[in-house]
Every structure is written in structure tokens, then in C-alpha cells.
Amino acid sequence: MKNFTSFADVGDYKALLQQALAIKANPYGYQHIGKNKTVGLIFFNPSLRTRLSSIKAAYNLGAQAWVLNAGADAWTLEMADGAVMNGGTQEHIKEAIAVMSQYCDVLGVRTFPTLQNKAEDYEEVVFNKILQYATVPVISLESATLHPLQSFADLITVAEARKKERVKVVLTWAPHVRALPQCVPNSFADWFSEVDWVDFVITHPAGYELDEKFTKGARVEYDQHQALEGADFVQAKNWSSYRHYGQVLQNDPSWMLTPAHLAGTNDAQFLHCLPVRRNVEVSDAVLDSPNSLVIQEAANRVFSMQTVLHELLK
Numbered sequence: 001m002k003n004f005t006s007f008a009d010v011g012d013y014k015a016l017l018q019q020a021l022a023i024k025a026n027p028y029g030y031q032h033i034g035k036n037k038t039v040g041l042i043f044f045n046p047s048l049r050t051r052l053s054s055i056k057a058a059y060n061l062g063a064q065a066w067v068l069n070a071g072a073d074a075w076t077l078e079m080a081d082g083a084v085m086n087g088g089t090q091e092h093i094k095e096a097i098a099v100m101s102q103y104c105d106v107l108g109v110r111t112f113p114t115l116q117n118k119a120e121d122y123e124e125v126v127f128n129k130i131l132q133y134a135t136v137p138v139i140s141l142e143s144a145t146l147h148p149l150q151s152f153a154d155l156i157t158v159a160e161a162r163k164k165e166r167v168k169v170v171l172t173w174a175p176h177v178r179a180l181p182q183c184v185p186n187s188f189a190d191w192f193s194e195v196d197w198v199d200f201v202i203t204h205p206a207g208y209e210l211d212e213k214f215t216k217g218a219r220v221e222y223d224q225h226q227a228l229e230g231a232d233f234v235q236a237k238n239w240s241s242y243r244h245y246g247q248v249l250q251n252d253p254s255w256m257l258t259p260a261h262l263a264g265t266n267d268a269q270f271l272h273c274l275p276v277r278r279n280v281e282v283s284d285a286v287l288d289s290p291n292s293l294v295i296q297e298a299a300n301r302v303f304s305m306q307t308v309l310h311e312l313l314k
């Protein structure tokens with residue numbers, strides 16, 4: 001693995017999953033890998049889990065980590081090639097990333113989409129500049145279109161929690177009060193459509209279709225009730241429209257997941273990447289039920305990151 005930006009970077013996902021489970025069983029057993037190594041973490045956007053689990057993952061591996069809040073703590077960065085920098089931007093991304101590469105052995109970067117410029121977001125213009133200028137391996141901490149560390153943690157969680165060999169996993173759209181990125185559902189589809197022991201179904205209202213580049217022919221069922229029938233795992237997430245880019249087309253509260261929605265499932269276990277808007281996306285009764293895996297899922301963010309760091313630093 002050269003960088004970690006999507007499922008395609010992984011190669012053998014079964015081997016990576018086994019490695020994650022081995023690391024989780026013996027989290028401090030690989031400290032020789034991180035000795036004298038530094039993990040750099042740059043955030044252009046807020047984070048709780050990704051930031052803290054990445055520091056913990058580095059620590060478990062015997063490495064040190066530093067964090068830069070690029071949106072707040074550093075100089076205002078210029079992204080455009082050939083820019084005449086006589087305005088508000090103070091440092092070009094070209095130098096900034098090259099310099100930060102001098103201070104670490106692997107670089108994690110979070111940069112959200114604009115949700116305004118579809119072409120710029122879906123061409124990953126900012127993230128690709130970072131890949132271009134970095135001289136160390138780069139890990140996506142959530143880019144404009146994908147969140148692979150989250151999906152890998154979701155895969156670890158489903159693998160641990162499944163009660164049978166083949167499982168049905170449903171990704172359901174949920175209402176929200178804001179327009180959110182498509183990264184988490186894109187990435188969930190990018191990973192789960194490839195897992196050979198998963199029957200994967202996506203459900204959302206019309207107009208919320210995801211980019212087929214990521215859904216890769218996965219079954220889309222517009223009737224949420226039908227989709228949830230017999231599910232073993234349900235991942236809920238809001239996203240804004242991809243077709244009508246960045247728009248909130250509707251917010252029908254009947255899509256909020258409640259125990260009644262889960263009645264026809266196979267006692268489904270519940271997933272959400274967090275942060276979650278309680279009683280907007282999902283009801284308290286679902287989040288607080290014994291079938292909720294959200295804390296275990298967040299805990300597994302340490303092991304998805306630790307496994308990726310292990311691969312890139314070994």
C-alpha cells in the first residue's frame with residue numbers, strides 16, 4: 001500500500017481485516033514498527049473520533065503524533081496553481097505540504113467537500129494536490145468524496161459482531177437539518193459492495209442516488225421498509241443530493257430510524273459513524289438499545305488507523 005485513500009488502495013481486504021483483528025487482540029505488540037516514527041495529522045475541518053483515534057493508534061504503535069488544525073492554527077493556504085498571492089492567502093499548499101512532509105513519516109489529511117462545486121469535489125482537487133506535494137505516504141482522514149478509515153472500522157465491527165457467515169447489510173439515508181457530504185455513504189458502498197460475505201442494499205428517497213463509481217452496481221431499494229426486511233446490520237447516515245449537488249431535496253421524518261423500522265429485520269445491529277443528531281436521524285431508543293454498535297464502531301477507528309499505519313510504516 002502506497003497511500004490509503006479508498007478501497008482500491010487496499011489490495012487484499014481480507015488480509016487487511018485479519019491484520020486489524022490481530023492488532024486489536026494485541027494492540028501494543030507492534031511497537032517496533034512505530035519506534036522513532038512520527039505521524040502528522042492535518043485537519044481542514046472539525047473532528048472528534050478521527051483526530052483522537054489517530055493519536056491513540058500512533059501511540060499504540062510506538063509512534064508520536066502531531067496535529068495541525070489547518071483551518072484555524074496555520075497560515076491561510078492558497079490552493080490554486082499559478083496564483084498571484086496578493087490577496088488573503090498567505091502560504092501555498094505546495095510549500096506547506098512539502099514542509100510538513102519533512103516533519104513526519106506518514107501524513108493524515110482531512111479535507112471536506114465544498115458541496116458547491118461538484119467537479120472540483122469529485123475530482124478530489126485539494127486531496128490530489130496534497131498527494132502531489134507530499135513526499136511521505138498519505139492517509140485520507142475523510143476527503144471530499146470518501147472516508148475509508150470509517151468504512152474499514154465499519155467492516156471490522158461487522159466482522160466481529162456477525163452471528164452468521166453471510167449477512168445482509170443495509171445503508172439507509174436518514175433526515176438531517178443541514179446539507180452533509182456524501183463521503184461516508186460513498187465510502188461505505190465502496191467497501192461493502194466488495195465484501196463477498198455481505199448482501200449489500202442501499203435505501204434512500206428518490207434524488208439521493210450516490211455516484212455509481214462508488215455503489216458499483218449495489219442493489220438500491222427505494223422502499224425503506226422493503227430494504228430493511230431481514231437485515232442483520234443497518235447503517236444510517238444523512239447525505240445531501242449528489243445529482244442535485246449539495247441540495248437538501250426533502251427531510252421526511254418518516255425516514256428517521258426507530259424501533260418500528262427495525263421490526264422486520266433479523267434483530268439488526270445498528271451502525272452510525274457519529275456524530276449523530278439524536279431524534280432527527282435516529283431515535284434515542286435505537287441508539288440506546290443493546291443492538292447499537294456505535295461505540296464499538298468508534299472504538300474500532302483506533303484499529304483501522306493502527307492497521308493502516310502498520311502497513312505504511314512497516
Ligand SMILES: NCCC[C@H](NC(=O)CCC(=O)O)C(=O)O
Pocket residue numbers: 142178180181182183184238273274275276277
Ligand atoms: N466524519 C464523520 C461525519 C462528518 C460529517 N458530519 C457532519 O458534518 C455532521 C455535522 C452536523 O451534525 O451538523 C459528514 O456527514 O460527512
Ligand SMILES: NC(=O)OP(=O)(O)O
Pocket residue numbers: 046047048049050051142150273274275
Ligand atoms: N466518524 C468520524 O469521522 O468522526 P469525526 O468527524 O468526529 O472524526
